[in-house]
Amino acid sequence: MAEPFLIGEAMTGGYGAVDILHSCTLAVEKGEIAVIVGPNGAGKSTAMKAVFGMLKLRQGRVMLAGEDITTLAPQARVHKGMGFVPQVANIFTSMTVEENLEMGAFIRTDDRIAETMGQIYDLFPVLKEKRHQKAGELSGGQRQQVAVGRALMTKPKVLMLDEPTAGVSPIVMDELFDRIIEIARTGISILMVEQNARQALAIAHTGYVLVQGQNRYTDTGAALLADPEVRKSFLGG
Ligand SMILES: Nc1ncnc2c1ncn2[C@@H]1O[C@H](COP(=O)(O)OP(=O)(O)OP(=O)(O)O)[C@@H](O)[C@H]1O
Numbered sequence: 448m449a450e451p452f453l454i455g456e457a458m459t460g461g462y463g464a465v466d467i468l469h470s471c472t473l474a475v476e477k478g479e480i481a482v483i484v485g486p487n488g489a490g491k492s493t494a495m496k497a498v499f500g501m502l503k504l505r506q507g508r509v510m511l512a513g514e515d516i517t518t519l520a521p522q523a524r525v526h527k528g529m530g531f532v533p534q535v536a537n538i539f540t541s542m543t544v545e546e547n548l549e550m551g552a553f554i555r556t557d558d559r560i561a562e563t564m565g566q567i568y569d570l571f572p573v574l575k576e577k578r579h580q581k582a583g584e585l586s587g588g589q590r591q592q593v594a595v596g597r598a599l600m601t602k603p604k605v606l607m608l609d610e611p612t613a614g615v616s617p618i619v620m621d622e623l624f625d626r627i628i629e630i631a632r633t634g635i636s637i638l639m640v641e642q643n644a645r646q647a648l649a650i651a652h653t654g655y656v657l658v659q660g661q662n663r664y665t666d667t668g669a670a671l672l673a674d675p676e677v678r679k680s681f682l683g684g
């Protein structure tokens with residue numbers, strides 16, 4: 448079988464002497480959605496940071512489009528086509544919506560930035576409406592749209608999202624998931640951590656259940672949703 452488009456393979460590492468990840472593997476195929484779920488403190492954010500190069504791995508590797516990027520800094524990974532929306536502090540609150548999007552384009556040297564911004568405004572019309580407003584004045588769901596939009600400004604091949612629906616209402620969550628499906632349909636791979644496990648697994652090609660820095664279950668989203676053990680322990684029955 449061909450190697451996945453992006454894979455963090457057998458990743459072991461942590462923040463200091465103590466390992467948080469123990470041979471953890473996450474992968475996503477081109478244009479597909481992979482979802483990571485698991486209890487608080489399981490290491491989901493740590494695994495995302497490891498894939499993005501914000502954590503030094505003691506063992507394991509990260510491969511993107513067949514290239515070993517394990518030793519690359521996050522900024523170099525952005526140049527390779529990775530976009531990352533972290534769980535916290537993912538927008539510049541004192542800047543306007545438009546300035547946030549412009550900041551997202553920092554690595555680009557082409558002259559089609561306005562075109563990409565137009566695409567993002569098509570995807571998230573409320574951002575166009577509020578483009579001159581400070582991002583800090585937006586609602587939680589709107590801020591998440593800014594964060595996703597900012598990451599899309601680099602025209603990534605892979606978009607990594609750490610809890611994109613945190614703190615938003617069920618309706619806004621559904622809308623955000625619809626937009627994420629739309630983004631994946633354009634060929635962008637999505638690797639996403641989600642607390643709303645059921646809803647997220649319902650749109651996932653692949654799902655990962657992480658526990659204590661290890662892979663507990665890996666299967667299609669549908670199979671995990673149908674698994675009585677997974678349901679009982681991780682999906683609330
Ligand atoms: N910067 C840090 N320095 C030291 N330890 C950290 C740091 N960030 C996280 N940890 C520890 O790593 C473990 C995993 O944390 P992580 O944030 O990856 O979990 P998570 O699965 O994303 O949790 P949540 O669902 O609450 O977001 C926790 O025990 C946490 O205390």
Ligand SMILES: [Mg+2]
Nearest residue numbers: 491492493534
């Ligand atoms: Mg987290």
